[in-house]
Amino acid sequence: MSQSASLERKKLLSDPLLVVTIVGLFLFLLLFTVYPLSILLVDSLYVDKKITVSVFFRIFGMPGFRKAIGNTLKLGVITGFLGTIIGFLFAYVDAYVNVGSKTIKRLFNAVSVLPVVSPPFVLSLSAILLFGRTGLITRSLFNLSTTALYGLPGIALVQTLTFFPVCYLMLKGLLKNIDPSLEEAARSMGASRWRVFMTVTFPLMLPGLGNAFLITFIESVADFANPMIIGGNYDTLATSIFLQLTGAYDKSGATAMAVVLLTISMGLFILEKYWLEKKSFATLSGKASRERILVSEDSVRKPLVTFCTVVTVFVLTMYALVPLGSLFKLWGRDYSLSLKWYEYVFKNKGYRVFTDSMTLSAIAAPLTAFLSILIAWLVVKKNFKGKGFMEFSAMLAMAVPGTVLGVGFIRGFNSGLFHTGFLQGLYGTGAILVLVFIVRSLPVGTRSGIAALNQIDKSIEEAAFDMGANSAKVFITVTLPLIKDSFFSGLVTTFVRSITAISAIILLVTPKFLLITVRINEHAEKGNYGIACAYATILILITYTAITLMNVFMAKFGGSKKIKERKYE
Amino acid sequence: MNKDSKGVVLKNVSKIYYDSKLKKDFAAVDAISIDIEPGSFVTLLGPSGCGKTTTLRMISGFESQNAGDIYIGGEKVNALAPNQRDTAMVFQSYALLPHYNVFDNVAYGLKIRKIHPDEIRVRVSQMLEMVELSGLEDRMTNQLSGGQQQRVALARALVMRPGVLLFDEPLSNLDAKLRITMRTEIRKIQSTLGLTAIYVTHDQAEAMSLSDKIILMDKGKIAQMGTPRDLYFRPASTFVADFIGEANFLKSTVLEVNEKSVKVMYNKVPIEVESFGKVTKGSDCKLLIRPESVQLKDEGILPCRVIVSTFMGSYQYYQVETGEQTVIITEYNPRLRKTYKAGEIAYMSFDTQDLYVL
Numbered sequence: 001m002s003q004s005a006s007l008e009r010k011k012l013l014s015d016p017l018l019v020v021t022i023v024g025l026f027l028f029l030l031l032f033t034v035y036p037l038s039i040l041l042v043d044s045l046y047v048d049k050k051i052t053v054s055v056f057f058r059i060f061g062m063p064g065f066r067k068a069i070g071n072t073l074k075l076g077v078i079t080g081f082l083g084t085i086i087g088f089l090f091a092y093v094d095a096y097v098n099v100g101s102k103t104i105k106r107l108f109n110a111v112s113v114l115p116v117v118s119p120p121f122v123l124s125l126s127a128i129l130l131f132g133r134t135g136l137i138t139r140s141l142f143n144l145s146t147t148a149l150y151g152l153p154g155i156a157l158v159q160t161l162t163f164f165p166v167c168y169l170m171l172k173g174l175l176k177n178i179d180p181s182l183e184e185a186a187r188s189m190g191a192s193r194w195r196v197f198m199t200v201t202f203p204l205m206l207p208g209l210g211n212a213f214l215i216t217f218i219e220s221v222a223d224f225a226n227p228m229i230i231g232g233n234y235d236t237l238a239t240s241i242f243l244q245l246t247g248a249y250d251k252s253g254a255t256a257m258a259v260v261l262l263t264i265s266m267g268l269f270i271l272e273k274y275w276l277e278k279k280s281f282a283t284l285s286g287k288a289s290r291e292r293i294l295v296s297e298d299s300v301r302k303p304l305v306t307f308c309t310v311v312t313v314f315v316l317t318m319y320a321l322v323p324l325g326s327l328f329k330l331w332g333r334d335y336s337l338s339l340k341w342y343e344y345v346f347k348n349k350g351y352r353v354f355t356d357s358m359t360l361s362a363i364a365a366p367l368t369a370f371l372s373i374l375i376a377w378l379v380v381k382k383n384f385k386g387k388g389f390m391e392f393s394a395m396l397a398m399a400v401p402g403t404v405l406g407v408g409f410i411r412g413f414n415s416g417l418f419h420t421g422f423l424q425g426l427y428g429t430g431a432i433l434v435l436v437f438i439v440r441s442l443p444v445g446t447r448s449g450i451a452a453l454n455q456i457d458k459s460i461e462e463a464a465f466d467m468g469a470n471s472a473k474v475f476i477t478v479t480l481p482l483i484k485d486s487f488f489s490g491l492v493t494t495f496v497r498s499i500t501a502i503s504a505i506i507l508l509v510t511p512k513f514l515l516i517t518v519r520i521n522e523h524a525e526k527g528n529y530g531i532a533c534a535y536a537t538i539l540i541l542i543t544y545t546a547i548t549l550m551n552v553f554m555a556k557f558g559g560s561k562k563i564k565e566r567k568y569e
Numbered sequence: 570m571n572k573d574s575k576g577v578v579l580k581n582v583s584k585i586y587y588d589s590k591l592k593k594d595f596a597a598v599d600a601i602s603i604d605i606e607p608g609s610f611v612t613l614l615g616p617s618g619c620g621k622t623t624t625l626r627m628i629s630g631f632e633s634q635n636a637g638d639i640y641i642g643g644e645k646v647n648a649l650a651p652n653q654r655d656t657a658m659v660f661q662s663y664a665l666l667p668h669y670n671v672f673d674n675v676a677y678g679l680k681i682r683k684i685h686p687d688e689i690r691v692r693v694s695q696m697l698e699m700v701e702l703s704g705l706e707d708r709m710t711n712q713l714s715g716g717q718q719q720r721v722a723l724a725r726a727l728v729m730r731p732g733v734l735l736f737d738e739p740l741s742n743l744d745a746k747l748r749i750t751m752r753t754e755i756r757k758i759q760s761t762l763g764l765t766a767i768y769v770t771h772d773q774a775e776a777m778s779l780s781d782k783i784i785l786m787d788k789g790k791i792a793q794m795g796t797p798r799d800l801y802f803r804p805a806s807t808f809v810a811d812f813i814g815e816a817n818f819l820k821s822t823v824l825e826v827n828e829k830s831v832k833v834m835y836n837k838v839p840i841e842v843e844s845f846g847k848v849t850k851g852s853d854c855k856l857l858i859r860p861e862s863v864q865l866k867d868e869g870i871l872p873c874r875v876i877v878s879t880f881m882g883s884y885q886y887y888q889v890e891t892g893e894q895t896v897i898i899t900e901y902n903p904r905l906r907k908t909y910k911a912g913e914i915a916y917m918s919f920d921t922q923d924l925y926v927l
Contacts, residue, residue: 184631185664185722187651189678189729199677203668293631 012384018471022384025375029393032439036408037262037400039418043411044256055256065257068240072264075155075227075236076217082160083216084209086311087167093308094168095175096201097301098294104305107312112165114319117543119500119517121225122536123158125524126321128230129331129533136321136331150232158226161315163219167212174208175201180292193300214272221265222401224503225517229524237261238403238503245407245507258407262400269399322540325533341534353514354538360430360513361498364437369490371438372445377479379446380453381461382471391446398443402503409436409508428510436505437498444497445490452486453479485554492550496543574765575642575655575732577605577628582637584623584789597623599789600637605767605782607642610759612768612776615786616812622737624786625769629735630654642732655732659739663722665710671697671721672706678729696724699758716747727758734759736768740775752779773813777801785809803844804927810857817896819856823848823926831926836892838871845926854926860899862923865889865909869916875909891917 013019044055059065090108099105131138131149138144149157178201186196224238231239241261245254295301325331329338345353372394378384379391397405409432416424426432460482464474480487502517509518516539523532584598598620605611613621626632628639630651639646646654657678665674672693679689697703700720710718719739726734736755740748756779759766770776776783777797785792785800792812793805804810807818821835830843833856840856848854865875865887873891880886885903889896896917900906909915 179662179664181660181662181664182666184629184651185658185660185725186666186677187631188629188654188656188658188735189725190652190681191677192650192652195681200666 008383012382015471018382021374022378022382022390025371025378025390026386028371029390032435033393033396033442035417036405036412037396039412040255040259040262040404040408044252044259047252055252056260059253059256059260064235065240068235068237069260071152071234072221072236072238072261075152075159076220078152078156079159079163079220080213080217082156083164083220084167084212086160086164087212087216088171088205088209089304090164090168090308090311091171091175093304094172096292096295097304098296099305100301104309104312107316108168108308111312111315112168114315115162115165117496117547118319118540119225119520119536119543120162120223120502121229121517121520121524122322122540123162123315123318124154124226124229125325125520125529125532125536126318127154127158128524128529129321129325130318134331134333147232150230151234154230154232155223155227155234155236158230159220159223161318162226163216166219167216170212170215171205171208174205178204180290183292193295193297211272214268218265218268218272218399221261221268222403222503224401224403224506225521228521237264238401241403241407242507245410251411254407255411258404262404265401265404266399322533323537325529326537328530331529341530344531345534345538349514350535353516353519353535354542356514357499357516358542360433360515361437361495363430364434364441364498365491365495367434368438368441368445368494369487372442372490373449373480373483373487374475375442375446376449376453377475380450381458381479394446395443397439402440402501402505403507405436405439406504406507409504428512430513432508433505433513433515436508437494437501440501440504441490441494441497444493448486448490449483452483456482484557488550488553492546495546499542500539573730573732574607574763576607576640576765577603577733577767578640578643579603579624579628580638580640582624582627582634582639584620584627584632585635596789598627598634601786601789601791602637603784603791603794605765607765608763609781610756610766610768610779611782611784612770612780613784613786614770614773614776614812615792617771618788619786620789621769621771621786625658625735625737625767628733628767629656629658656735657726657729657731657733658735658737659722659726661738661741663718663739663742665718665721665725667710669710670706671702671708671710671713674710674721675725675728677725692728693724696728699727700724700754715743716751719743719751723755723758727762727764732765734764734766736766736770738770739768740770741772748775755779777813785812787812803846803925804857805846806927807855807857810925810927815860815897815899817858817860817894819858819891819894819896821854821856821926823850823852823854826850830921833926835871840870840924841921842924842926843922844924848926857925857927858896858919859923860897861901863896863898863917863919864900864906865898865915866918867907867916869918871917873915873917875911875913875915878909878911880908889915889917 045051045053047055090112093099094105094108099108127149128135130136131154133139133147135149138146138149182204183196183200186200187193191199221236222238223236224242227234227236227239228242235243237257238261241254241257244250244257326341327337327339328334329336329340344350375390375394379387400408410427413423413432414427416422426435456479461474461478464478469477500517502521505515506518506521509515516535520532520535520539523529523535580602581600582598582602583596583600585594586597587593588595601620601624603624613624615621623632627634628641630646630649630653634647641655666677669677675693675696676689679692684692694703694706697706700723702717702720702724705713705717710721713721719742722739739755740751743751752775755766768776768779780797782795783797783800784794787808793800793809795803800809800813804813807816810816810818819835821833821840824832824834824839826848830841831845831848832839832841833854834840835856842856861884865873871891873889873896875887875889876895877888878885880903881899884899884901885906885908887898887900887909889898898917
């Protein structure tokens with residue numbers, strides 16, 4: 001070993017608290033992200049004390065499962081395409097077109113934020129209210145009693161509308177990164193607007209579009225709630241796993257299915273991460289040197305702005321339908337106002353449903369925020385063996401569908417660690433739910449933490465070390481205050497993600513805990529849309545309040561921004 | 570002169586922006602008129618925010634003027650889009666298309682004009698030879714150095730044989746040494762091809778070395794238009810004198826105005842000056858003294874006290890006080906001259922032709 005490496009190690013070891021923290025984090029990540037996923041592989045390949053692929057033969061022999069794989073991929077491709085195209089149109093209009101009205105721009109903005117603050121299945125509920133058997137448009141307007149919505153069309157519609165805003169935000173960022181003088185150079189050499197779009201803008205965006213497609217694909221494949229509520233007989237992998245476990249009580253079958261879903265999702269994720277990310281041109285051209293001149297020609301402007309406005313109004317209407325749905329006596333038959341669904345909710349343990357959900361999420365939130373900042377800090381600022389592995393395992397859950405993680409936790413903990421009975425007590429407690437929440441939100445928090453920490457000039461912390469502070473002191477007195485915005489947004493994001501989560505926890509939750517999302521799912525499946533809407537409305541109010549609080553707090557105490565700005569002066 | 574080169578005429582052109590902070594309109598370019606002859610090299614010079622880039626972008630068609638007319642080659646181009654104008658622009662950021670290699674970047678405009686592939690190949694390689702990039706056709710643009718990228722951008726504009734070549738601060742991203750090499754090269758290529766060139770910069774040295782004519786702008790208006798010598802030796806205002814080169818101004822009074830000279834009074838000393846702007850007898854005026862046109866001697870015209878004296882190698886730098894004012898003096902080739910120390914009394918001596926009254 002070279003002398004510098006050995007000196008580095010001695011310096012690290014001289015800070016015992018740091019070493020303990022690193023070891024503790026490794027244990028946590030191994031136990032709650034790596035282990036539950038590994039046990040899936042082990043359990044599906046190691047049956048009756050020998051290595052075999054018989055379970056896989058069995059599940060691939062089921063016609064229903066083969067169909068579910070086909071369904072999942074078909075749905076993913078359709079949603080991926082539609083989501084990317086619509087997201088790109090929105091992004092293009094936002095970044096390139098003179099919309100002309102601030103109100104319309106604000107509406108676009110609202111559409112991009114709504115999916116973040118609302119539970120994942122809200123649009124399914126409103127799609128049913130609009131186009132379902134007793135839907136406002138299908139039944140009341142056209143007097144149809146159709147079930148055409150339930151299945152592929154319904155899921156594709158709902159998933160597209162839920163996921164396109166992610167593409168919109170992502171592609172907007174990329175479009176704004178393109179140096180306008182690239183397009184101006186092409187114009188000045190005689191290219192028409194269309195030609196500029198085809199030879200400059202579009203090729204530059206191609207990797208980004210591929211990326212958006214894959215991300216939507218991954219989201220669609222992982223989605224559990226929408227296929228569950230609106231899917232009818234159209235089973236996807238996520239719902240098949242759930243049914244295999246809860247309906248057929250086939251644990252080994254469900255485990256193998258989870259491995260298949262994990263493989264697909266991981267494969268897409270690796271494709272996205274390592275193949276497409278490297279091909280990005282848009283960032284290559286660097287910072288935009290001047291503001292882009294927006295397209296004002298009506299021939300381009302009018303159709304694009306009209307299209308986006310129509311989609312926006314449609315999506316906003318769909319979100320508005322959920323509170324409306326909770327206020328009518330019986331959707332499709334009796335449109336008189338009533339609070340009876342809310343009465344029902346609160347008479348049937350409704351109060352406990354909300355306190356349980358909020359308590360668990362509120363416990364998970366600060367823990368996740370703290371852990372992710374800690375991991376981010378270690379990854380960005382410290383040098384130790386296994387650093388890459390720490391980052392990888394913290395981010396791992398990003399590529400894991402909730403259903404898969406849920407099965408992993410069941411297999412991993414219901415009979416103890418490696419089925420030895422050790423830690424068995426964890427199963428069925430609130431703690432395991434909190435752990436799932438943490439693992440699910442850790443990637444988001446860590447990523448934003450890494451981004452925030454990379455903004456901080458290294459010398460600030462070095463100055464603190466130089467004046468005699470140890471790692472803990474530096475982290476608490478220097479680092480944390482500088483990135484408190486990131487910490488706080490991690491806190492709220494985790495809270496919102498946890499309270500709206502369903503796919504992972506629906507498998508783990510026991511009757512001891514009543515959770516809003518599980519309730520909504522139950523009632524929506526039974527067709528009690530009024531109750532489901534009442535729950536969903538209150539849930540949206542809770543998440544909206546949390547996010548508003550975050551914005552108020554950041555506006556008042558947000559100091560990190562100022563520090564960042566100062567750095568660039 | 571190249572017969573394809575075109576002249577550019579601006580008549581009372583204005584560009585108004587709305588300032589959302591002050592909640593009112595302001596004129597980035599304020600009713601300017603310019604006449605640029607075919608085949609000449611003209612720079613738009615001025616501090617940031619003076620309207621020079623906006624003017625260039627109106628000529629290229631990226632901005633539309635709020636008032637006035639623009640003519641290129643005698644044709645009114647007000648309503649023409651950038652791709653319909655016979656201009657080619659070299660951008661500050663080079664704006665090379667990152668998904669194309671060097672050849673395709675340079676060939677881009679020719680392909681749009683549907684020129685035969687054989688001719689494209691010939692013209693592109695000629696142009697790459699001219700900017701000394703032969704052999705790099707297949708490189709991607711991110712594999713090039715800053716100076717090479719600059720040359721590709723130049724070749725891409727030149728290959729179009731545009732009626733007017735536009736430059737938007739093309740050298741500001743290069744280091745100082747390369748900047749000087751490139752500007753000499755740009756000037757050489759422009760005069761070889763006989764192109765009309767309009768060049769935006771805030772660097773006065775660049776403007777002086779490149780231009781047939783400098784248009785110095787300030788706050789949306791033209792401060793002065795003329796040859797580099799005109800602007801340096803016969804500045805129209807203190808702004809011009811101050812912007813181009815170093816300048817000392819002594820507040821004086823005009824004693825008498827003759828046909829070939831004026832006599833001014835500074836600090837009770839009468840001084841005769843042989844070049845001057847519009848001055849009237851008895852009015853206040855400013856006496857412009859360039860630092861290099863003064864020498865310190867034991868006897869001379871204006872008495873002064875030395876405050877700072879520093880040896881700079883190629884010159885001796887002085888700050889002296891005369892009357893109430895400080896004057897900066899740079900005495901070149903100082904080896905054999907007498908140097909004065911801080912605190913010493915000396916006299917400023919100058920040739921009456923080297924001063925200017927405005």
